Amino acid sequence: MTVHDVRSRHGDSKRGDASDGAILAEAVGGRLSRIDGPAKITGAAKYAVEQQLEGLSHAVLVESTIAAGKVRSIDTAAAESAPGVLLVLMPDNALRLNTATDWLGTPPPDIPYCPLARDITFSGQHVAAVVAESFEQAVAAAALVKVAYHETPAIVDLDDPKAGDGIPIDTMTKEWGDAQAAFAAAPVRICAAYNTPREYQAPMEPHGLIAHWQGDQLTVWEPSQWLDGMARTYAEWFGVPFENVRLVSPFIGGGFGSKAFAYGYGAVAAMAAKMLGRPVKLAVTRPQTFTAYGGRAATRQTVALGADAEGRIQSIVHRGVNETSVDGMWVEPLGSVTSIMYATPNFSSRQNVVRVNTVVPGALRAPGENPSAFGVECAIDELAYEVGIDPLEIRLRNYAEQDPEANKPWSTRRLREAFAAGAEAFGWSKRAPEPRSMRDGNQLIGWGVAAGTYPVRRAYGEAMVRILADGSVEVESSSIDMGQGTYTILAQTAAEVVGVAAEKVVVKLGDSRYARAGVTGGSRLAGVMTGAVHKAATAALDELVGLAISDPNSPFHALQANTLVVANGRIASPRGDGPEVSIAELLGSVGRSQIEAMGDTMPANSTADDRYKNYTTIATALSHTEGDYSRHSWCAHFIEVRVDEDFGTVRVSRVVSALDSGRLYNPKLAESQWKGGIIMGIGQALLEEGIVDRRHGRIVNNNLADYLIATNADIPDIEVISVGIPDPHSSALGGKGVGELGIVGVAPAIANAVFHATGKRVRDLPITLEKLI
Amino acid sequence: MRDFSYLRADSIDAARQAAALPGAMLLAGGTTLIDLAKCGVTEPETVVDITHLKGLDGITVDDRGATIGSLARMSSVADHADVKSRFPAVSEALWQAASAQLRNMATIGGNLMQRTRCPYFRDPANFPACNKRTPGSGCSAIGGVTRGHAVLGTSEACIATYPGDLATALVAFDAIVHLGDRQVAVDDFFLLPGATPDKEHAIAPGEMITAISILASAAARRSTYLKVRDRQSYEFAAASAAVGIEFEADGRTIRDLRVALGGVGTKPWRARAVEEALKGKLLEPDTVRRASQLAIEGAVDHGANHYKIELAPRVVARAILKMGETA
């Protein structure tokens, strides 16, 4: 296949992004389809817990049925004598593990770690585990484990009267000017409370692992957003060198933040495997995906906006609270969008964290930015009505020309362009300003707008690139592809640099033996890895060209050229005056089986320790406001809803979003990630909520029939428009974050549209029908 | 491992005999049975697979009515051209139920027998108290999360909603459940919980649903099933209504009306009071809305499900008015 064939396949789409005009599908910026797509669609892709291992045994967890208290006793007699049972694990017979370093790199306390609890702090906590020859035997025996508890009163959620005000998190405090006084003096004031419930990542592939020890070498097959980070955790738990742990995770069926860490059940499986001297598989059940790790914390915010009569903001006073667990700390940064979206001379944001009896919450697509935008983007909509101006106009009137918090210029901020392009495509100018002024029969129609943003998170990366004897190229990295398109964009990057067709590039990911990689989270991977692959591929190409010029057996040796060009897998002189041979022919004639180049973007003087830290913690990540600029992606969502006036049901009927993620390495994949975020945002706005039985402190809708995520029928056509331009301050190739941006601002755009449709302001997500009838 | 025996029935009689054994349960599409077995709710000692029985998956529709074999798949009935034209409410109830995958597996017999989605019923490990599962153990739902629970036909023992859509349409049109030779009106087939919520159906051990039949009627021909829920697809009803209507020759006066409610009762709920109030009346929005309030006579809420009392009459009214528009 020649490169020209590929271009014609992708036709003449005009999208205002880098795919306009002459960019080849296979080059960086082209619309190459997902390389891993066919394997996933046909079922050929083998996921972690599908590995077949000799002697595999099966572990099943026993979970607490109370939310607070102590385990008094565990009666394992019946379970132990059940057929096929190999081991019943409890705190009493558990191996002594070490506490591991956390993801921030905080040195761990020197206390043992036990993944099975005696002190119960939430319902669904692991208290024991049964390992048996077959999964069915383990399930049956686990039901025979009898746990007796001493139950104490639980704090079930943020509304619990016992919950209190919580712990102030000083690092979240942001203040400038005199926000309280300016608010008090402002001619127009609004102040309201915005709440988001517990939400869950609900990946299609539930969690789980297979752990296998050979001597003191541990192999773990586990879906992972961070192989090196998780390998470090396993290594530290079991007191073996990092190199002794191999994590394998070739495909991931969705993570959304939930697959970046090794969790307690992983320790259980690896411990059982060690004790039994056999591989152990532990597949987390769908209900357990609600308690084996945390979803997004429930949040509460109050946003007070003071403005002049024209709607120019004078002051923002913001207070936020999120829940965390009794013994873990999760801070969901609720002021993250509040402090940068609009220009204001006076600002105050503070945040508390309240301990409740839940599993420690975790990251869910755009942690912080997502709920933060729900607060401020609803609040500014309320202000627009209060002042009597258009919700789009008020956003432009308060446009932040530079980062108001960091006091630095934006690296790039194409939000104004996003508002303009989105409004134009949506037809915003035809909007009737009054609430309840647009209808179609029983359907009240509403149009809402909201903006979103996500910081550019940066880190150093590493990659191995090989040019093989047959002229193909191999890229290796322990980073992963959970659907975002890593396989594809790295192939495009290597293909472009080396000068071969993308189909000649094999990308190998998801094995911690490969070149190291930091976390795939915070929308950083594409920027980090394209940079690393670019560097490694450039080194490989340089070596190839060097050989061709200087090796005595090279057909180019006589040419005495300074340089050569490689295109379509063929090497020639730039003037075309010499021979032209394929890469394979060249390697053959110089007698090389391959060229191998490791590239990394670490600072030159980095030590081995620095590198280890970079790939296994986020301690070395670069701040998005480091240096002279403040770096963020931006977006504007325009959404139409139809609300049935009798039933209160909300249907999203139209979405136009314009987004600035800088340069897109592959617009097709970026668009699909944006759309995925928007779809998830629609579910968040209208459907998703972990419902707690307040007597038992237990999530009762812990399955996908009752925890509602959006179905295809809930999703209209979504138009996404790229308004980004290359941002050289954000990444090597000019891209900014893609994966998390799309969801930020969707929920407030919908809530604002619902207000426009009905005149009712719903400030509690999700916007279910009983809130509107 | 919890062992059970698996028996593939080769005749209806053999299936019935096997089903009469203690701890035996029929297996059709398995979408309820296996789900509940995984939750630890059903623990059959013998599973009697009836899916290989011949002649139970027929669908016949003629001028007198429809007869649908108990093994007919939900999707086949929903797509059947004559069911669509003569009993639109039945087809619509089916295609709005569950998901495409489930409808392809699930059978009509199994569909009638589906169990409640009460979360407490489905989680025995965490909620031992459930009168439906373990008579006399109490009800975990009362005082708990009740957003999906019933407002009609509840008792002190149980407030669980009957979740099915099809049965709601069947109740509206006086369908008959065939248990071999014995026949039961579908309204009588579903039992109120009273003091014995564990008894849900008028079916004895060793009996099996072989077919359902519905008499043809003008009201069935002009009928609809309106299902309201937060999620557009793949969710049980917050409230639903099956409505069929027949007009006098003037095209405006209601001669016959059938109304049944789903998602709000402990059984599929026939709303005869609404029917009686409107028969002989002109179809006018205000009259219809007022009469529809009768649908929730006697309703009792348990907090979070209060909205159903507001919602159900609106769903009924909308469905009736929609049928009037097509006059």
Ligand SMILES: Cc1cc2nc3c(=O)[nH]c(=O)nc-3n(C[C@H](O)[C@H](O)[C@H](O)COP(=O)(O)OP(=O)(O)OC[C@H]3O[C@@H](n4cnc5c(N)ncnc54)[C@H](O)[C@@H]3O)c2cc1C
């Ligand atoms: C996630 C989910 C969502 C759903 N959503 C909906 C919905 O929106 N609306 C809706 O109406 N339904 C819904 N359902 C229920 C679904 O329609 C039923 O599970 C299905 O119809 C059951 O049919 P089956 O053939 O699979 O029954 P099975 O699971 O095989 O059997 C169910 C029960 O009926 C008994 N049984 C089966 N056949 C006979 C017979 N011939 N005679 C006597 N007893 C018999 C079995 O012993 C068993 O107790 C949903 C189910 C799931 C799992």
Ligand code: SF4
């Ligand atoms: S409502 Fe009925 S099914 Fe639910 S817990 Fe109570 S008794 Fe059991």
